[in-house]
Amino acid sequence: MNAEKKEQIMNAAVELFAVKGFEGTSVRELASKAGVNLAMINYYFGSKEKLFENIVECKAVNTREELEEIAKDKELDEIGKIDKMVDNYVRRLFCNRYFHRVIHHELMLNQREELQNIIVTKLFPNSNIIKGVLEDGIKKGVFKKVDIELTIASLVGTVNQVLLSKKFCNKMMSKPENYVPYDDEKFIKRVSDHIKSLMRSHILK
Amino acid sequence: MNAEKKEQIMNAAVELFAVKGFEGTSVRELASKAGVNLAMINYYFGSKEKLFENIVECKAVNTREELEEIAKDKELDEIGKIDKMVDNYVRRLFCNRYFHRVIHHELMLNQREELQNIIVTKLFPNSNIIKGVLEDGIKKGVFKKVDIELTIASLVGTVNQVLLSKKFCNKMMSKPENYVPYDDEKFIKRVSDHIKSLMRSHILK
DNA sequence: AAAACTTAATTAAACGTTTGTTTGAATTAA
DNA sequence: TTAATTCAAACAAACGTTTAATTAAGTTTT
Numbered sequence: 327m328n329a330e331k332k333e334q335i336m337n338a339a340v341e342l343f344a345v346k347g348f349e350g351t352s353v354r355e356l357a358s359k360a361g362v363n364l365a366m367i368n369y370y371f372g373s374k375e376k377l378f379e380n381i382v383e384c385k386a387v388n389t390r391e392e393l394e395e396i397a398k399d400k401e402l403d404e405i406g407k408i409d410k411m412v413d414n415y416v417r418r419l420f421c422n423r424y425f426h427r428v429i430h431h432e433l434m435l436n437q438r439e440e441l442q443n444i445i446v447t448k449l450f451p452n453s454n455i456i457k458g459v460l461e462d463g464i465k466k467g468v469f470k471k472v473d474i475e476l477t478i479a480s481l482v483g484t485v486n487q488v489l490l491s492k493k494f495c496n497k498m499m500s501k502p503e504n505y506v507p508y509d510d511e512k513f514i515k516r517v518s519d520h521i522k523s524l525m526r527s528h529i530l531k
Numbered sequence: 532m533n534a535e536k537k538e539q540i541m542n543a544a545v546e547l548f549a550v551k552g553f554e555g556t557s558v559r560e561l562a563s564k565a566g567v568n569l570a571m572i573n574y575y576f577g578s579k580e581k582l583f584e585n586i587v588e589c590k591a592v593n594t595r596e597e598l599e600e601i602a603k604d605k606e607l608d609e610i611g612k613i614d615k616m617v618d619n620y621v622r623r624l625f626c627n628r629y630f631h632r633v634i635h636h637e638l639m640l641n642q643r644e645e646l647q648n649i650i651v652t653k654l655f656p657n658s659n660i661i662k663g664v665l666e667d668g669i670k671k672g673v674f675k676k677v678d679i680e681l682t683i684a685s686l687v688g689t690v691n692q693v694l695l696s697k698k699f700c701n702k703m704m705s706k707p708e709n710y711v712p713y714d715d716e717k718f719i720k721r722v723s724d725h726i727k728s729l730m731r732s733h734i735l736k
Numbered sequence: 737a738a739a740a741c742t743t744a745a746t747t748a749a750a751c752g753t754t755t756g757t758t759t760g761a762a763t764t765a766a
Numbered sequence: 767t768t769a770a771t772t773c774a775a776a777c778a779a780a781c782g783t784t785t786a787a788t789t790a791a792g793t794t795t796t
Contacts, residue, residue, distance in 0.1 A: 328771080345641050349554035353756060363773055368757060427639060433696040434636060436550050442698060450702055475703050476693070476725040480685055483692030487684040491638040493647055497655055498680050520681040527732045533745075558782060568747055573783060 332370050335360045336381050344427040348378060379441055382432075385425050386448045389418060393455045404463035405530060409522050411456055412481065416518045419485050420508050430490060453478050460529065469529045477528065484521055537575050540565045541586050549632040553583060584646055587637075590630050591653045594623060598660045609668035610735060614727050616661055617686065621723045624690050625713050635695060658683050665734065674734045682733065689726055 338360035342351040353374055357364045371377035396402070396410045419426050429445055432438065456478055463469030488495050489508070496505050507513045543565035547556040558579055562569045576582035601607070601615045624631050634650055637643065661683055668674030693700050694713070701710050712718045 331771095347552055347554055347640055347642075349552055350640070350642060352754075354754090364756095365758080365773070366771085369771080374756065430695075431636075431639060433699055434632060435552055435555070436697075437552075437555060446698055446702055449699070453703060472728070473721065473725045476689065476722065477729075478703065479692040480689040480725075480729055483688030483690075484681065484685040485688075486692060487688030488681070490635075492641075493651055494638055494654070497651055498658060498683065500680075516678065517681065520678045520685075523677070524682075524685055524729070524733050528729050536745095557780075559780085568745095569782095570747070570784080571745085574745080579782065 331362060331366065335362060335367060335370065335377070336384065339377060339381060340385065340424050340428055344424040347431060375438065379444065382429070382441060382444050390451050390455065393452060397455050397459055404459060404466065404468050405526060407459050408525055411459070412521050412525065413518050416485055416514060416521065419489060420514050423489055423508050427490060430486065453482070456481070463529065468531060470531055472529050481521060481525065485517065488517055536567060536571065540567060540572060540575065540582070541589065544582060545586060545590065545629050545633055549629040552636060580643065584649065587634070587646060587649050595656050595660065598657055602660050602664055609664060609671065609673050610731060612664045613730055616664070617726050617730065618723050621690055621719060621726065624694060625719050628694055628713050632695060635691065658687070668734065673736060675736055677734050686726060686730065690722065693722055
């Protein structure tokens with residue numbers, strides 16, 4: 327197995343799936359972008375759908391560990407943990423925005439049951455860690471008794487909102503149409519700062 | 532032109548596009564669901580893509596007027612306006628969740644430039660009205676000097692987050708897999724209340 | 737009011753492409 | 767020599783769209 331060529335195909339696929347969707351991407355276009363022969367995709371992955379599953383399995387970097395480390399850090403208080411998790415989460419999503427789009431795209435559709443289950447079981451533990459920190463803070467009396475689940479939805483949803491539509495994002499931010507906000511370090515900080523401030527005022531007593 | 536049959540086709544299309552995506556829906560499946568002959572779709576709309584454009588033009592109910600009425604209401608103070616707008620927005624999106632999914636889906640993809648422009652020009656004025664209220668509140672000194680654009684992103688993003696993936700939503704809310712939260716009046720109120728509380732603590736001095 | 741005519745709506749069948757996938761020969765690597 | 771890789775070509779199936787024939791509805795003429 328040529329691991330390098332497999333990588334090439336997967337990278338091309340992530341970008342195409344993100345921009346055109348799974349159904350909107352043909353294997354010919356995909357092969358062309360990856361610079362490999364059409365038949366190589368089925369040779370390596372078995373089918374277009376198996377390629378998709380392979381991508382989700384591979385590219386879902388183990389983010390749980392990073393978050394768990396923050397959750398266990400005894401040098402941080404509850405709000406400090408939330409701050410650090412937000413920074414971590416925003417940065418990671420901005421970096422892997424193509425992959426994240428693919429995931430989000432797939433979650434929206436009710437196709438490919440199998441794939442949905444893989445995604446949910448990979449994503450769920452992450453939000454569970456944040457949930458734990460919120461619960462701790464409430465128990466200790468440093469956080470208000472907020473709606474924990476929806477607080478997480480606000481956190482995740484805010485990032486998604488700016489991440490998922492460049493056009494709408496630029497219009498809202500009064501940036502030119504061709505501006506790419508996702509590589510702009512200042513913009514990442516702006517989003518991070520906003521969410522942290524939003525969370526602080528919402529949960530801090 | 533048989534307006535009733537046109538409606539049938541559009542309604543079937545919205546639901547299918549929402550669940551399977553535009554590319555993932557075949558005109559045969561669509562015709563079958565709408566209970567019309569395959570050729571009727573091109574007879575009435577010209578093409579599958581024109582049908583899509585037609586849906587966006589037709590179904591985008593003029594929500595601007597409702598929001599503008601709230602914005603102009605002299606009986607309400609700034610935070611009262613925000614409260615009412617949130618209620619209005621959440622309820623409307625939950626009611627038209629299929630259509631909203633289609634819009635969101637299309638905004639994510641960078642296909643069909645024409646269609647994207649239609650959508651953005653229809654959606655943009657809405658967020659601009661909310662923006663106006665936030666600016667007024669800040670000018671009057673009753674609101675904190677928050678990041679206005681990202682505050683709107685949080686508002687919209689929170690609703691989207693619970694609206695766009697039933698599976699993830701149910702998992703997060705510890706509901707059974709087959710539960711449909713979007714018709715549950717209690718759930719709508721819960722989301723509304725959360726966002727209002729989030730906004731109040733974030734923007735109120 | 738009936739018949740003749742005209743236009744609109746509906747249909748099954750077929751159109752040419754494109755789709756994902758497979759094949760079997762050619763090439764490369766071990 | 768053997769096995770793994772690469773490739774052009776072909777596969778059947780599904781795609782969006784069009785066609786030409788038929789039915790229904792509406793209008794005009796007798």
